[in-house]
């Protein structure tokens with residue numbers, strides 16, 4: 001069991017995974033973390049699409065030109081959605097839920113990485129949101145924030161370097 005202090009230091013972005021599937025109990029714990037995360041006004045209006053179909057995950061990895069190819073190696077992808085017309089904090093709510101899932105995954109010894117989708121897309125001008133909407137039948141009122149890829153780690157990564165922390169970005173009382 002990691003203490004929270006250790007967990008935040010161990011959490012890194014993992015983009016290389018083995019083919020091993022993630023245990024369904026672990027998937028449930030990851031989603032539980034998202035569903036327990038704080039939301040503006042307690043709205044809890046995010047939605048999560050759990051994608052474990054290899055073909056669909058591969059299509060998600062092509063939703064933008066750069067930075068999502070690693071998803072194809074994930075055994076699980078969770079698409080984080082919000083409802084901008086109903087919730088002015090849909091981005092914040094979704095981001096917090098995504099991080100909660102990443103920390104839970106790390107505690108389980110699993111790797112994960114965020115693939116940004118909001119505001120990203122293909123060089124022909126198609127947004128990643130449009131591509132993903134088509135793959136997963138997402139209703140019009142929901143927008144895609146990101147896709148988090150999860151899997152069993154197939155690479156080692158160093159702990160976060162305590163010496164490299166940007167303490168200079170922390171200001172006391174005044175900027």
Ligand SMILES: Cc1cc2nc3c(=O)[nH]c(=O)nc-3n(C[C@H](O)[C@H](O)[C@H](O)COP(=O)(O)O)c2cc1C
Pocket residue numbers: 011012013014015066067068070113114115116117
């Ligand atoms: C808002 C956000 C967007 C990100 N988008 C991507 C992405 O599209 N593709 C990717 O490979 N990593 C993405 N990342 C992961 C970052 O590259 C990574 O967190 C950063 O380089 C620090 O590395 P670490 O997570 O290993 O500490 C994103 C992270 C955040 C928080």
